[in-house]
Amino acid sequence: MTTFYRIQDSERLKSELGAAARHVETAKRRAISAVTAKAATFISRDIRDVFAIRAKDIKSALSVRKYEKDAKALLYTGGKIPLEKFGGKDKRVSITATSRRGKKFKTSRRAATARVRKDKGRQVVRPGGFLAKGRIYRRREQDKNDSTLVPMFGPSIPGLVAHPETIRGAQDLVRDELPKEFDRNLRHLLGDD
Secondary structure, eight states, rough: OOOOGGGGHHHHHHHHHGGGGGHHHHHHHHHHHHHHHHHHHHHHHHHHBBOOOOHHHHHHEEEEEEEEEEEEEEEEEEEEOEEGGGGGEEEEEEEEEOOOOOOOOEEEEEEEEEEEBTTOOEETTTTOOOOEEEEEEESSSOOTTTTTEEEEEEEEEHHHHHHHHHHHHHHHHHHEEEEEEHHHHHHHHTTTT
16 A cells, blocks of 8 residues: 655654655655645636637736745736737728718728637627727727727736636645645656656
8 A cells, every 4th residue: 555645744754764764855846836836727727718819919918927935926927918919900890981971871981809708709809999900909089099009918828827716726736736746746756666
């Protein structure tokens, strides 16, 4: 019968293993690093299940910080994501306009579309979003063509990560995987494979 090495018993394991006690700290460090990477992957996949964003964009907002001897934290930083990162495209939309004499007529205008959420599909960016030079803009004052252009943004990555279901899922993953990783790493280092 094989024994399961528990990470909570690391001090007891150090005293029992004698000369091989240095492997306990190595196994702990490796387990924490592996579980940190798994948690980051879980968070990325969870976000990408709902939002149409690339893993590269999520990873660029991630930094792993060591905040204690045996602990790491995943920090997601950054502002709101420009809408063109969500697959901004140009589209012709038909509208009803009014002439200077007051007569209504149908015409078409350029509009921008983006697919922010996977469950909603591609939608026209309102109010008055248009694609220019690879970015999605709108006019500050919709009825004035000489008003300044304002870039349009979607949600921020820290805001997406802060969803309670995502945090809870990552915590559950760490709680389940850390003891397994520690046991696997210590067995490998001790040659108990």
